[in-house]
Amino acid sequence: MTLDPKTLGQYRNDLAEMLRDQRRRTGKTQTWLARRCAMSQTKVSNIESGKLTPSLLDVEMMLEALGTNGSTASQIITLARTANTEWKDHWSSRRRGLDKKQDDLSRLESTSTEFRFFLLSMITGLLATPDYVRASIADVPGDQSKTIAKKLERQQVLYDPGKSFTFILTEQAVRWPLLPPVAMAIQLDRLASVSRIPSVRLGVIPFSGHIPERPLNTFTIYDRKLATVETGTGALILRDRRDISAYLEDFESYERYAVFGDTCRELLSEWSVFFTRQRK
Numbered sequence: 001m002t003l004d005p006k007t008l009g010q011y012r013n014d015l016a017e018m019l020r021d022q023r024r025r026t027g028k029t030q031t032w033l034a035r036r037c038a039m040s041q042t043k044v045s046n047i048e049s050g051k052l053t054p055s056l057l058d059v060e061m062m063l064e065a066l067g068t069n070g071s072t073a074s075q076i077i078t079l080a081r082t083a084n085t086e087w088k089d090h091w092s093s094r095r096r097g098l099d100k101k102q103d104d105l106s107r108l109e110s111t112s113t114e115f116r117f118f119l120l121s122m123i124t125g126l127l128a129t130p131d132y133v134r135a136s137i138a139d140v141p142g143d144q145s146k147t148i149a150k151k152l153e154r155q156q157v158l159y160d161p162g163k164s165f166t167f168i169l170t171e172q173a174v175r176w177p178l179l180p181p182v183a184m185a186i187q188l189d190r191l192a193s194v195s196r197i198p199s200v201r202l203g204v205i206p207f208s209g210h211i212p213e214r215p216l217n218t219f220t221i222y223d224r225k226l227a228t229v230e231t232g233t234g235a236l237i238l239r240d241r242r243d244i245s246a247y248l249e250d251f252e253s254y255e256r257y258a259v260f261g262d263t264c265r266e267l268l269s270e271w272s273v274f275f276t277r278q279r280k
Contacts, residue, residue: 015079016050019059022068022076023048036065056080056240081240089234094140102150109157112222115165116251119173120218125151126158127167127202129190131183158197166201168251168258170215174204175271181278188272192265203258204267211257219247 023033030048034041037058046052047062054062059080063073093101109115117124125133133151137144158165174191177184195202205211218230227247229236238244259267 011079012053012083013050015083016048018076019062020048022066026066033065037061053083084239086237087234098140098147099150102147106154108222113163114223116221117167118219118251118254119169120215121173122176123173126155127191127194129187131179132187135178158200161199164199168203168254170205171207181275185272185275188268192268195265201260203260204264205257206267213253221247
């Protein structure tokens with residue numbers, strides 16, 4: 001199935017309709033199906049009405065209980081995978097207000113405990129200096145002071161002892177000169193400082209040696225329940241466990257090429273000195 005971001009909502013409605021039709025064809029009630037799948041009747045009702053998007057596991061259990069197999073089951077499972085994907089384009093986020101996006105991220109961070117960030121081309125807001133945050137949204141028209149303040153406020157989550165963060169940055173992400181040299185040096189010093197926070201593990205993949213990988217996107221994994229993938233025009237939000245597992249495997253692969261701890265801080269120091277010398 002081709003993924004059309006504009007019609008993801010329709011996929012969810014189609015999934016609800018197909019699951020409802022499958023149950024009715026077997027002559028089973030929602031209560032019967034709920035009992036067989038260890039769900040509440042309310043949950044089954046919400047799935048069939050489209051109010052709740054079921055996980056792939058929910059769908060597989062429902063199909064097994066109803067005896068649905070073959071091409072029909074394959075079609076429904078494909079719909080379930082697509083229905084568990086959301087698309088948020090940059091233009092909609094900007095119309096809504098980037099400060100609202102910060103509220104969404106803050107809520108997501110408050111309900112998650114383990115975070116994995118793979119940063120391909122830029123430094124994320126949780127690690128950024130005020131100058132870097134400001135520069136990263138400089139192309140957005142209007143007053144962005146509220147957005148900047150909320151981005152910086154979110155950084156407090158790094159000090160929560162109940163959470164753990166692993167950041168993997170490519171050398172490109174670290175050294176991309178988004179700011180003037182001195183400000184970039186300060187930003188690299190900020191990375192070194194954050195790497196010493198007990199809940200943070202920060203690594204860099206240097207452009208040296210042989211790296212037989214081909215990363216395409218920046219992505220973040222929240223616990224093992226959700227992944228966000230950045231593209232040039234927006235972000236995909238994935239909840240299918242197979243998608244999340246694939247990104248976890250990618251993350252673990254990239255992690256093997258990263259350097260951490262003192263070795264990482266030595267590299268950051270070298271690159272910081274490089275930027276400092278550019279001023280002279």
